[in-house]
Amino acid sequence: MRKGRCVGSVVVAAMMMLWATSATARDQIRIVGSSTVYPFSTVVAEEFGRTTSFKTPIVESTGTGGGMKLFCGGVGEDHADISNASRRIKLSEVELCASNGVTDITEVMIGFDGIVLASSTKAKPTALTLRHIFLALAKEIPAPNGDLVPNPNQTWRDVDPSLPDVKIEVLGPPPTSGTRDAFNELALEGGCKTFPGLEALKEVDKNAYRATCRSVREDGAYIEAGENDNLIVQKLSANPNALGVFGYSFLDQNADTVQGNTVDGVAPSFENIASGAYPISRSLYIYIKNAHATSIPGIREFTAEFTSEKAYGEYGYLADKGLIPAPKNQRDKYRADALGSKQLRLAAQD
Numbered sequence: 001m002r003k004g005r006c007v008g009s010v011v012v013a014a015m016m017m018l019w020a021t022s023a024t025a026r027d028q029i030r031i032v033g034s035s036t037v038y039p040f041s042t043v044v045a046e047e048f049g050r051t052t053s054f055k056t057p058i059v060e061s062t063g064t065g066g067g068m069k070l071f072c073g074g075v076g077e078d079h080a081d082i083s084n085a086s087r088r089i090k091l092s093e094v095e096l097c098a099s100n101g102v103t104d105i106t107e108v109m110i111g112f113d114g115i116v117l118a119s120s121t122k123a124k125p126t127a128l129t130l131r132h133i134f135l136a137l138a139k140e141i142p143a144p145n146g147d148l149v150p151n152p153n154q155t156w157r158d159v160d161p162s163l164p165d166v167k168i169e170v171l172g173p174p175p176t177s178g179t180r181d182a183f184n185e186l187a188l189e190g191g192c193k194t195f196p197g198l199e200a201l202k203e204v205d206k207n208a209y210r211a212t213c214r215s216v217r218e219d220g221a222y223i224e225a226g227e228n229d230n231l232i233v234q235k236l237s238a239n240p241n242a243l244g245v246f247g248y249s250f251l252d253q254n255a256d257t258v259q260g261n262t263v264d265g266v267a268p269s270f271e272n273i274a275s276g277a278y279p280i281s282r283s284l285y286i287y288i289k290n291a292h293a294t295s296i297p298g299i300r301e302f303t304a305e306f307t308s309e310k311a312y313g314e315y316g317y318l319a320d321k322g323l324i325p326a327p328k329n330q331r332d333k334y335r336a337d338a339l340g341s342k343q344l345r346l347a348a349q350d
Contacts, residue, residue, distance in 0.1 A: 026077040027297050029057035033067025033084030034178050035227040036113060036247040037284050040318050041084050044306045047317070052305075054298035057082075063227045064178025071287065072097035081292045081299055085285040086113065086178030086247065104290040108303070108338045110312050112324035114248040114273035115183050115280040116260040117170070118233075123240040126156070126163065126261045130279060133263070134191025135159045136168050137222050139215040146197055151217045168221040171232045172245035179229075182282040183245055184214040187263075190279060233258055248273055249322025274324045284323070288338065300339065307335040 031041050038061040049056025062070065064085045071083035072093055079102075089107070097105065117128060135141055136159050140148040156163035173180040192213035193199050202209040216222050225232045229246040233254045236244045244258070248268055251260050260268035264279050272278040286306065293299045305311055312318050314325050325331065 028055040029082065029296060029298055029302055030080045031057050031059045031082040031084060031286075032062045032070045032080045033060075033082075033286075034064045034086040034284070035061045035173070035229055036086040036179055036249070037084035037110070037286065039249060039253075039321060040110065040284075040323050041082075041286070041306075043318065043321055044302070044311055047311070048298070048302050048305045052298070052301060054301060057298075057302060059084075061227055063174070063176040064181070065176035066227075068093045069096070071289065072100055072102050074100045075102055075289070075291045077296070079289075081289050081296050082302075083287045085287060087181050087282060088285060089287060102289060102291070106288040106290055106303075106338050108286045108288065108307060108334045109283050109326060109330065110286055110306065110323065110334075111284055111318070111326050112273055112281055113284050113322075114268045114278045114324070115179060115187065115245060115282065116248055116251045116268040117187075117263065118236060118244045118246065118251055118258040118260050119242070120236045120240040121257055121259050122237075123259075124164070125259060126243075127265070128261050129264050130187060130191035131194045132156075132159050132163065132191070133187045134194070134213075137170060137216055138188055138192070138213075139217045140212060142195055142197060148212065151219070151221070154221075166241045169223065169239065169242040170221065170245060171223050171225040171235055171242055173227060173229075174224045177227060179245065179247060183280070184216065186280045186282065188216070189213040247322075248324070252322035270322075270324060281324075283326075303338050307331070307338055 031045070038059060041059045045057040045059050048054065064087060067080070067083045067085065068089065071080045073079045097103070117133070119126065135153060136156065138151055141151050143149045153159050153168060155165055155167055157165040172183065198209070198212060201212065225235065229250045232244040232246055233250060236242055237257050243261070251258060251268065252270075266272050266278050268278050273281050288299065288303060308316070309331070310316050312323065312325060312331060314328070316325065319325055326334070
């Protein structure tokens with residue numbers, strides 16, 4: 001009899017442990033990553049929470065790099081379900097994910113964004129080129145004899161006599177930001193390519209070329225202002241001589257206080273970014289951890305909301321927030337890919 005009671009108590013205890021585990025299991029989607037994608041994910045999360053029976057997802061602005069570290073940390077309710085990214089996932093991040101058991105990931109390109117060099121509306125607009133940007137912000141630039149030297153330019157007029165005689169002060173994101181990665185690749189390297197000698201370096205030593213063309217100076221001309229793009233907007237209002245680097249959506253939402261400067265003669269407008277005419281344009285992404293689709297409620301439904309025409313379509317509510325929609329054939333493809341994975345189909349059947 002005692003033995004039966006002992007076994008019974010063990011079974012009851014086990015059942016209580018299972019009940020406690022299921023009662024405390026996470027029932028809310030957790031999203032991390034890009035500060036640029038953050039406002040878009042937040043709007044979708046709010047709409048999702050308002051129109052479904054699921055809880056509103058938690059969205060954290062950690063920067064693309066920081067978000068990928070959290071996302072790739074492992075599988076299980078202690079780890080993020082979705083990562084926002086203002087650039088495509090890196091090979092090193094895919095390898096980090098795989099090393100922690102995160103091997104099944106769905107990529108969704110949600111649209112396009114332009115990286116703007118903005119200034120206060122109190123300042124006179126500046127006509128910049130990619131070459132100007134490189135000469136102003138690169139760590140090393142070519143001297144007249146062709147040798148690379150530490151960047152000596154202190155004012156914009158030092159860069160080009162046509163530019164204002166004001167100190168170079170550019171507020172931008174830190175290295176953990178996808179916006180910073182994209183800016184280095186599209187703007188700095190874009191300007192670097194205008195120097196034939198540096199372009200030729202790519203064929204000789206790709207690592208040296210990359211280090212030269214994408215390294216930002218560290219002497220105070222470029223000021224790391226954190227992952228909060230709204231803070232950069234506020235600082236531009238206080239300092240009309242400064243420029244700020246952030247995504248088009250923040251320009252669109254703050255058009256009363258900041259303006260976008262032209263680059264290579266092209267304004268950072270919705271139409272110019274959508275057409276690819278604006279030279280500092282990039283794709284935006286979300287990455288979904290498929291292993292969580294059957295354990296965290298609402299992932300499939302949230303993905304369906306994000307990739308719906310009413311959200312990321314040409315006339316969707318995300319376009320009203322500054323997202324540049326992808327062409328319809330691309331939207332259809334990413335929607336099908338996102339909702340067609342095996343794990344997400346299983347979630348739909350549960």
